Amino acid sequence: MSKRYEPQNIEKKWQKIWQDEKAFAATDDYTKPKYYALVEFPYPSGQGLHVGHPRPYTALDIVARKRRMQGYNVLYPMGWDAFGLPTENYAIKNHIHPKIVTKSNVHHFKDQLQSLGYSFDWDREINTTDPEYYHWTQWIFLKLFKAGLAYKKEMPINWCTSCKVGLANEEVVNGVCERCGSPVVRKVKSEWMLKITEYADKLIDGLDGVDYIERVKTSQKNWIGRSHGAEVDFSLKDKPEKLTIYTTRPDTLFGVTYMVLSPEHPYIDQYKDEIKNWDEVCAYREMAARKSDFERSELAKDKTGVMIDGLSAVNPVNGKEIPIWISDYVLMSYGTGAIMAVPAHDERDWEFAKKFNMPIIEVVAGGDVQNEVYTDVAEGTLVNSGFLNGLSVAEAKKKILEWLEENHVGKAKTNYKLRDWVFSRQRYWGEPIPIVHCDKCGYVPVPEESLPLELPDVESYMPTDNGESPLAAMTDWVNTTCPCCGGPAKRETDTMPQWAGSSWYYIRYTDPKNKEALASKEAMKYWLPVDWYNGGMEHTTLHLLYSRFWHKFLYDQGVVTCPEPYQKRTSHGMILGENGEKMSKSRGNVVNPDDIVAEFGADTLRTYEMFIGAFDLSASWSQEGVKGCRRFLERVWKLQDSLVDGDSYSKELESKMHQTIKKVSSDYESLKYNTAIAAMMTLVNEFYKAGKVTRKEFETLLILLNPVAPHMTEELWADLGYEGRLYQTAWPEFDEEKTVEAVAEIAVQINGKMRGTIKIAKDADKETAIAAAKEAVADKLTGNIVKEIYVPGRIVNIVQK
Incomplete structure (x- = not known):
């Protein structure tokens, strides 16, 4: 008899052997075929691993181990995405320095990962809070700044009322902070921005050359939101100014019956003396200012607005005067802050028109409007549209674009939903932004040779009520000299968002100890792009989009050697509690992987996580x-x-x-x-x-x-x-x-009724098959056999009387 299966002894033993033998270290032998498998590196929280973590880690570990056995030089690395708000919030709550919290959390996480036997190359471990790592995060920022893609702007931002920090649009989910769930309000701040919009086309077009699951591609395309249409100028009646709008349906211009401005539109203040219902307009603006962008743009909400008494516009295609309204569903941050309304063919405009009793004019035949229903017509024939009547939608779009350009009232335009990336955080635990401000020279980059600009130790890392970073109080650190003129200057006190360090970490894994560059050209050329990257769907429009942007910029700068960072991207489903609900402490359904390993062993946990169901779908524990x-x-x-x-x-x-x-x-x-x-x-x-x-x-x-x-x-x-x-x-x-079975199991029938089965060689002849069948049903053959039928590989039928 064999010895008992005791995983607790076996697993520790082999983990030590693998560690001592450096069993899974990628080599620098660039003559071998390579395979780079990557999972999203974790945020080392105080709670440690939950059972959701091992699902993707085990999946890619399987691929990495298999590929090594197939002769590949495999890179399967791990590190820590360790800057950011959760650690800082924990540090504030428990009065422990974020650096100490991070070190403790990383140690715990690493122990847990190693207990599961992953074949990570721990020689390449990285940590975003290590100055030797964020040296190069800052270096990339300086490259962006010098290329004109990093700039500072006074703007209304999403402000988390609890974290006391500005958030990117992508970090606001359903009107609340993605991190803590607290309400998000609008606040005007001077913020560092990254011009990701410059790369909108490259980010969409690059998806054609990569192997991403379709829902990831679709999610990115929808978030970037490229659309082709026209900019059209509506003149203000008896005024020199024009209202420029963007529309994807210039063919419907004859159906415009009113216009809507964002409550923040500058023309409202410019013409306040001519607006007869100024008090009503002001009251509405104050109400709108208290709402988040999400609340304002939510399609299902009740439409509200105020018609501006004293200003009107002129439709350029027919010269008709149309009223101008303000409504909170129009945002200054998207497009031009003004829209044309075609209520017959836009649901939101139709609802607004019905509520405020505005005219509705059908201009694309496709339904009987009768001021009762709107028709969302993408194809059809133009009606009530002057010189466009009788044309198809496609023909009308082409003709109206020509007309707008000939009459100097519009032009073809490609537009995007994507907004520039808000890159500032008014918090302590992040990479310092390597910029100083000089009254004489403006914003000046820190010299590259003085990087890294290290995060100073502070006594207080509490967020400030005035919205400034805790670094602002460190006058000895803030006050410096201008690298350009040598005069007095002040350091930037905002820090980078957590997304900075994770936007390029996959590059550093290829050459993590390089002190001269973020990685050597030789290492990048060999290892990149990543062959298979797995991560959560929730990061598709955040991390994945940001890292593709940084990579494409670095490619244009000649820093990296391939245009895309990841050749393949997949996503995994969540592991839910036994009750089918998302795991959370409040629901009491959290499963700690340490407990499973202790009771059943790591191999059992790994096997179960892979057997639980289809990898891309959620599954209940x-x-x-x-x-x-x-x-x-x-x-x-x-x-x-x-x-x-x-x-x-x-x-x-x-x-x-x-x-x-x-x-x-x-x-x-x-x-x-x-x-x-x-x-x-x-x-x-x-x-x-x-x-x-x-x-x-x-x-x-x-x-x-x-x-x-x-x-x-x-x-x-x-x-x-x-x-x-x-x-x-x-x-x-x-x-x-x-792989083709040599033996077939076939049915034996007597007078067409199933009486048994036999196993015979697939290529057995009739004589062999009949003999085997007769033997199998001998006790049932009680009459005279009059016919024997054999359908090879399928049936023997014996007919008796």
Whole structure:
């Protein structure tokens, strides 16, 4: 009898061996084929790992281990996204310096990851709070600044009332802070911005050349929101100014019956003396100012507004005077802060027109409007549209664009929903922005040779009520000299957002100890782009978009050697509580992976996380499912008691072996980890059914299972005297011809009724098949046989009287 399966002893033993042998370190041998597998590095919170973390880590660990066995030089790195608000908020609450909090959290996280046996190359570990790392984060910022893509601007920002920090649009979810869930209000601040809009086209067009799952591509395209239309000038009646609007449907200009301005539009203040209902306008503006952009632009909300008495516009295509309204659903931060309203063919305009009793004119035939319903017509024939009547929508768009340009009242325009990236944070725990302000020279970059500009130690890192960073109080640090003129200057006291360090970390992994550059050209040319990157869908319009922007900028600067950072991007589903709800402390349904490892072992946790369901879909945790995976591993362990000599597959199981190799190899590469494990479970059942397993069959099973359950398989490999280390073994290959079953199970009928089955060779002749069938149903053959029918590989039918 074999020894007992005791994962607690086995797992620590092999983790130490792998560490001592540097089993998973990527090499600098650039002649080998490379494979770069990447998972999003974690934010090291005080809570440590939750059971959601191991799902993507195990998935890519499987791929990394398999690729090493196939002869690749594999880079599978890990590090820490350690700047940012959660650590600072924890530090403030518990009166512990963020640096100390970070160090403690990283240590705990690393212990947990290592306890799960991941094949990370820990020699390449990075930490965004390390000055040697953020030296190059600051260097990239200076490159952006010198290229005119980093600038400071006075603007209304999203202000978290709890974190007391400005947020990018992407960090505001449903009108609240993505991090803490507190209300977000508008506040005017001077902010550093990154001109990501300059790269809008490249960010969309670059998606054509990468292997991203479709919903990731769609999410990015929708967020950037490229649209083709026209800018059109509506003159203000009896005024020299014009209202410029952007529309994707210039063909509907004859249907414009009113205009709407953002309550913040500068023309309102400019003409306040001519606005007869100024008090009503002011009251509405004050109400709008108390709402977030999300609340204002929410489609489902009730439409509100005030018509400006004293200002009107003129429709350029027909000369008609139309009223101007203000409404909070129009934002100054998007487009021009003014829109034309075509209520017959826009739902929001129609609702507004119905509420305030405005005219509705159908201009694209496609439904009976009758001031009752709007028609969202993308195709149709133009009506009530002067010189456009009778044209199709496509023809009308072309003709109206020509007319607008000829009459100097408009032009073709491509527009984007994407806004520039708010890059300032008025907090302490982030990378200092390497800029000084001089009254004479303006904003001046810190010299590159003086980087890193280190984050100074502060006694108080509490957020300030006036919205300034805690660094602003450090006058000795703030007051400096201008690198340009040598005169007095002040350092920038805002810090970078957490997204800065994570926008380029995948580059640093390729050469993490380089002191002369963010990475050597040789290392970048070999390792980049990342071959497979897995991360959460929630980061598609944040981190993923930001890092693609930085990479494309660095490519244009000649710093990196490829135009895209990631060749393949996939996303995983969440692991929910047993009750099907998102795991949270308040719901009491959080599962700690440490507890699972302690009770069942890391290999069981890894196996269960991969077996729980389709990788890209959410799945509910099941303790019974965990126990089932442990039982499977126990069955594999006990197979050693059924081991027989044999350096080949048995004839009975040869096809099954080749089928399993083929399926597991394919499923590991296509996110079908659950079906790969199911195939191995089926194979194990076949071994038990046969009552034996040859050494060659067991060897193959151990290799196939190793990426999922590396500790147990490595232990069995060593105990049974297989050659070398399992992690260094070649991945098994399958013979396509042998994946086809040589034996067929066919039905035996008597007078057309099923009476039994037989197993025979697929190419058996009629005589052999009939003989086997008669033997199988001999007790049922009681009459005279008058006919014997054999359909090869399917049926034997014996007809008797």
